[in-house]
Amino acid sequence: MSLVYQLIDLRSFSNLWYWIALAFTWSRAAHWILGVPWDMVQRARRVGGPAELDFQMLLRANLNRIGYISQVAGTAAVAIVSALLTSLAMLGFGYGVEFCQALFLIVFPMSLVGLMSLRMAHWIDAAGVEGAALHRALAWHRVRVQALGLVSIFITAMWGMLQNLNLSVLY
Template identity: 55%
Template sequence: MDWYTTVIELIDMRSFSNLWYWIALAVVWSSASHWVLGVPFDLVLRARRHGGQAELDLEDLVRINTNRLVYIGTVSGLWLLGFSCFFLTGLGLLGFFYGVEFAQAVFLLAFPMSIVALMSISTSRLISTQGLRGEALRQRMTKHRFFTQLIGVLSIFVTAMWGMYQNMTAGALGG
């Protein structure tokens, strides 16, 4: 077995039968639910338990990240939306119309994450305009994390069902 064959087997384009894809899926959703608006959720919990400096750190980090997200959304939001729609449409067509499994796998990762990104911009705008602080800020962050986790669970379920279907039909067709 030569080097080229080893690399091709390691980076298998049949994504749903590849362990690396499922590891990446788990890491993406674990990171998305831990980093709420770019702030580690353990800081939200520490601020709730201890207050004081942890509360100030949370408010500062949220202020910095929400201002950043609102600025990006305001300055280049339409361009990002257009590019994202183009990218997701291309992946969807390649994956589900033309049957490219790699495009299906990337679409099933990217589409739910784009929903989380839109939700993050919306939450950032809400936090910024309402000037949330203290308990109200922690509740909004917790609510945002809950909906991110809900989208993640649904995404993993749909991806697992589609992946099992793909693996069964690929196995039935002989590879």
């Protein structure tokens, strides 16, 4: 029976599905910039015309949605996310629950991406950025999201390796 448990390891950091979910999460975060797929931003920049119009309409709809949600439910969302992150951090790092550590290492950086996106959305609305300046702003936002993803994946990998090494010493 112990051979079966060794073959099917359900711990988070040694589970292939966790790493697939982590890669998928960051891939999606870097592809969807303020709710607009990155290929649509590139096509609008290259082709213009109808592609630019479609891009502008989708971005405007998403900016309006982000603005509305932040006004209506902003305080409640901050409270809920803060409570969730605090609970995951306490259970994970305070009490040593590996699953909560794994979730925290995905959810916390994603909350930072959310804050960065909210800030970018408000800036675009307030400054009235359009055209090439808008494309550059979204490109820089995407680079920042990718950089945060790179750092996050590195920290998660190092923490995961440390957890796996610590557990391998016990067995």
